[in-house]
Amino acid sequence: CSLSKNKFTNNAYTLERPIKTTMLDALNKVTACYRHLVIALGSTSDSQNLREELKKTRKKAQELAVANRTKLTSLLKDKNISKDDRAEYERLWVLFTSSVELLEVDMKRSLEIGQDFPLKVPTRHLIQTGMTGSTTTVAARAMSVQNMKYEADANIDTVDLKELETEIAQVDQMMEEMEMKVQVAPWAVEAKQEAGAELKSTVSVGNSSVGVISICEEEPKETVEGETGLMKVFAGVIFTAVLLIAGILGYLVINL
Amino acid sequence: MTINTLSQDGVQRQQMPCLTKMERMIISMQDPDMGIKLRNQRLLITVIPHAMTGLDIVEWLIKKCSISDEEALHVGQLFVKYGYIYPLKEPRNLILKADDSSYRFQTPYYWMSTRWPASELDYAIYLAKKNIRKQGELIEYEKECYNALHKRINHTWDFVVMQAREQLRASKQRRKGDRIVLECQEQAYWLVNRPPVSPEHYKLTTLTKNTIAMLTPWCSLKYIGVSNLNGSYVKYCEQYQPHDPIMQGCLPSNPWITDDIMFWNMNSETYMFIVALPTKLRVERWSFSFMELLNDQMGRKEFLTYLEKEFSAENLCFWQACEDVRHGETAKIPEKVDEVYKQFLAPGASRWVNIDSKTMEKTLEGLKRPHRFVLDDAQMHIYFLMKKDSYPRYLKSELYKNLLARAIVPQETKKSVFPFMRRQRHSSPSPALATQTAEDDGKAKYSNSNSGTASRL
Numbered sequence: 283c284s285l286s287k288n289k290f291t292n293n294a295y296t297l298e299r300p301i302k303t304t305m306l307d308a309l310n311k312v313t314a315c316y317r318h319l320v321i322a323l324g325s326t327s328d329s330q331n332l333r334e335e336l337k338k339t340r341k342k343a344q345e346l347a348v349a350n351r352t353k354l355t356s357l358l359k360d361k362n363i364s365k366d367d368r369a370e371y372e373r374l375w376v377l378f379t380s381s382v383e384l385l386e387v388d389m390k391r392s393l394e395i396g397q398d399f400p401l402k403v404p405t406r407h408l409i410q411t412g413m414t415g416s417t418t419t420v421a422a423r424a425m426s427v428q429n430m431k432y433e434a435d436a437n438i439d440t441v442d443l444k445e446l447e448t449e450i451a452q453v454d455q456m457m458e459e460m461e462m463k464v465q466v467a468p469w470a471v472e473a474k475q476e477a478g479a480e481l482k483s484t485v486s487v488g489n490s491s492v493g494v495i496s497i498c499e500e501e502p503k504e505t506v507e508g509e510t511g512l513m514k515v516f517a518g519v520i521f522t523a524v525l526l527i528a529g530i531l532g533y534l535v536i537n538l
Numbered sequence: 539m540t541i542n543t544l545s546q547d548g549v550q551r552q553q554m555p556c557l558t559k560m561e562r563m564i565i566s567m568q569d570p571d572m573g574i575k576l577r578n579q580r581l582l583i584t585v586i587p588h589a590m591t592g593l594d595i596v597e598w599l600i601k602k603c604s605i606s607d608e609e610a611l612h613v614g615q616l617f618v619k620y621g622y623i624y625p626l627k628e629p630r631n632l633i634l635k636a637d638d639s640s641y642r643f644q645t646p647y648y649w650m651s652t653r654w655p656a657s658e659l660d661y662a663i664y665l666a667k668k669n670i671r672k673q674g675e676l677i678e679y680e681k682e683c684y685n686a687l688h689k690r691i692n693h694t695w696d697f698v699v700m701q702a703r704e705q706l707r708a709s710k711q712r713r714k715g716d717r718i719v720l721e722c723q724e725q726a727y728w729l730v731n732r733p734p735v736s737p738e739h740y741k742l743t744t745l746t747k748n749t750i751a752m753l754t755p756w757c758s759l760k761y762i763g764v765s766n767l768n769g770s771y772v773k774y775c776e777q778y779q780p781h782d783p784i785m786q787g788c789l790p791s792n793p794w795i796t797d798d799i800m801f802w803n804m805n806s807e808t809y810m811f812i813v814a815l816p817t818k819l820r821v822e823r824w825s826f827s828f829m830e831l832l833n834d835q836m837g838r839k840e841f842l843t844y845l846e847k848e849f850s851a852e853n854l855c856f857w858q859a860c861e862d863v864r865h866g867e868t869a870k871i872p873e874k875v876d877e878v879y880k881q882f883l884a885p886g887a888s889r890w891v892n893i894d895s896k897t898m899e900k901t902l903e904g905l906k907r908p909h910r911f912v913l914d915d916a917q918m919h920i921y922f923l924m925k926k927d928s929y930p931r932y933l934k935s936e937l938y939k940n941l942l943a944r945a946i947v948p949q950e951t952k953k954s955v956f957p958f959m960r961r962q963r964h965s966s967p968s969p970a971l972a973t974q975t976a977e978d979d980g981k982a983k984y985s986n987s988n989s990g991t992a993s994r995l
Contacts, residue, residue: 314704324646419711473695
């Protein structure tokens, strides 16, 4: 979260803002995880567990959306806020609406794909995409828990779809209401981030993924360059260690 | 409100039938018994399953659909082109090779869909993710797209950055092989939906830009000579400009400004107020077109006088009678048409008009069932007769020329000595300005506000 808190220290609302952005951050996180899960639908990563994960993540996302909406609408409806504050809240509003739109699209798509790829059939025709691992860690991240618990019935794939339809209608309605009640011109909002701001992130995406890219690029060899370096060093270290130990043992055996 | 409005109506759209068919084929390829044989892709440490060779695909298609080699290759190409299958070795080269080059299936979320077209926001998020992963080393084309998107959807850029970071964190949770597949999938999706532009294309766009730059000065020429419409429109504007009260001002003064209705009285159309002498502008206007002459009551009267001298007044009378039928009450139409017939069309009528036999037959036929437009053909014939024959002669006639010589040019109303009493000849540039000044000054005098506006000109 890159919001500067210095500007508004004298403002009565300073205390509330940190809370708000954590809710917004949480919504953002859950939206990203939900998208990740929907991508796995219909593929070989799909399973009863995935459907349950989707359901839980979705519900969490909706809770967060409603909470954010209430907070933001009450803030924006207040006439006594300064211009700067208003601009900031409008920016947060645009963040919020973009998140909800993404969520809505993903919900609709998950309905479509869920219907096309039922699980409780004699022969499943899931697309063999090469993804075989489970998505449980992603869902755990979304729900902010350590481990996911699975307690759904076997026919979740059909039952859940009906619930999903009603939830989509609810989200649609919520968005319409939002559009009506809150008069924010999204195009008038100025983003705080510059182009390339993501490069200044403190998030280390991990060394391994840097090397992974070379596989998808136009390189004739199917080797993983960054990986190779690391593994080579590691293997070298172990090899020399084993050699040393073997040498020492041999020396001891010979001498004793 | 949204940039994703397309996807909001996505549910109402239908998936293109060809895409539905392709989807069904892809699903049938997954069949454990009858589907395509899949192998493992071996990377240095990781093994990723579900890879197939181009040859496998082509052979399966031949077997399944009983088609020839060529056709199977073509169908396979379509799968790759539309992104249902993507190549692993050369991802940017979206073609199917019937050899041992490997391919993999695309996940349903990334299938081509007319219901869910690829959105700009998603593309921006993808580019931001790539930017992070590659530490800013995007290829030329992607850099351009990135900058263009940054400009276009600037208001949600914060969201783009936040979402890109979160999506990367989410994918870090997966194991290695899956992460590789995810990245390849997403890349393949965007290569299909936002194909990179080749350098030749860049040359072409610069060529186009130069051509446009060269041709632009030509567009601003007044008489291109290409379009007659252009020329005649310019001519029309030039001709009517002196007559336009806004452009040229009107003599003696604009009634809307000065509250002096002299202008209307002098140019009145109603028969009641027929003035002795018309204004020069008015008489000049009669020479622009026949319709102008006929539309002006005074002009019509003058023309009638002229025709009486030429013994062809019945034409104009007939024309007027037809106009009356056309624009009059529906209940009186049969009666009027009958009158017209008796006066103008019947053989041996007192004011018989000279219409050609074909039109006469048609009209007489139509008279059995009279309606508003039954006399249209005859009227048109007489109209053109007058226009081609009588009208030009009228304009050259003594009658017209005399009238033109005698026509008056009204005096502009005298400007008062006192500035605040001055009447302006030109109308104010914008009524909004006039009302604004009136509001600003409260209940200022009308003349005051006008002089105020004039001083701004």
